[in-house]
Amino acid sequence: MRSRITCSLVGDAMVGKSRLLASFLGQNIIDLYAPTVFSTLKGIMKVGEKQLKVKFVDTAGQQEYSRLRAFSYKKSDVFILCFSAIDRLSFERIRSLWIPELERNVGKKVPIFLVATHKDLKYDANVKKCTCIVSTSEGERLAAEIKAEGYFEVNTVDYCCARKIFECAMCGVLSNRKGCFRTLKKYFSSRH
Numbered sequence: 001m002r003s004r005i006t007c008s009l010v011g012d013a014m015v016g017k018s019r020l021l022a023s024f025l026g027q028n029i030i031d032l033y034a035p036t037v038f039s040t041l042k043g044i045m046k047v048g049e050k051q052l053k054v055k056f057v058d059t060a061g062q063q064e065y066s067r068l069r070a071f072s073y074k075k076s077d078v079f080i081l082c083f084s085a086i087d088r089l090s091f092e093r094i095r096s097l098w099i100p101e102l103e104r105n106v107g108k109k110v111p112i113f114l115v116a117t118h119k120d121l122k123y124d125a126n127v128k129k130c131t132c133i134v135s136t137s138e139g140e141r142l143a144a145e146i147k148a149e150g151y152f153e154v155n156t157v158d159y160c161c162a163r164k165i166f167e168c169a170m171c172g173v174l175s176n177r178k179g180c181f182r183t184l185k186k187y188f189s190s191r192h
């Protein structure tokens with residue numbers, strides 16, 4: 001088994017990073033919001049025939065924890081970068097805050113997967129009335145702009161979607177290690 005893969009989840013507070021990870025890990029989903037400070041979890045993940053040692057790092061979206069977050073960046077092999085499809089500010093901050101923060105602190109070429117959460121609320125009539133939702137094409141354009149390896153739209157409670165994201169993330173790391181940073185364009189919203 002190769003060395004451990006570190007997979008970090010980043011993005012604004014309340015976008016659903018912890019719920020996405022909990023869903024993938026089969027943990028009980030509690031809908032009450034509990035802000036993360038910093039949380040790590042180690043385990044073995046099976047991708048195809050491969051058994052991979054993985055460390056998941058769930059970071060805080062709140063700005064007061066930026067130094068703590070940056071501490072984990074250098075050891076990360078892949079980033080799951082999240083915004084909420086019903087929170088335009090979290091989408092805009094991918095460009096204005098998160099990509100610059102990663103560029104400042106990562107220091108190597110690392111695959112990024114862009115994830116839009118709250119897909120289930122995106123088409124809700126009441127939500128649409130009071131917020132300017134982020135469309136799939138806007139998400140795809142941003143993914144292309146930041147050279148993300150994949151773009152996904154999910155309801156984070158959906159285990160299959162969560163699994164797909166983490167599997168693609170692991171494949172991205174393996175390709176990166178082989179030196180063939182192939183593009184894994186996996187659009188997983190309306191197209192899966």
Ligand SMILES: Nc1nc2c(ncn2[C@@H]2O[C@H](COP(=O)(O)OP(=O)(O)OP(=O)(O)O)[C@@H](O)[C@H]2O)c(=O)[nH]1
Nearest residue numbers: 013014015016017018019031035036061118155156
């Ligand atoms: N309906 C719906 N609710 C979601 C979704 N993703 C997250 N939530 C809810 O949004 C709230 C915030 O989710 P968290 O996973 O705690 O957010 P976070 O990004 O980890 O936030 P920080 O730890 O503060 O950075 C919780 O109440 C979740 O249940 C989603 O896809 N759909």
Ligand SMILES: [Mg+2]
Nearest residue numbers: 017018035036
């Ligand atoms: Mg969290």
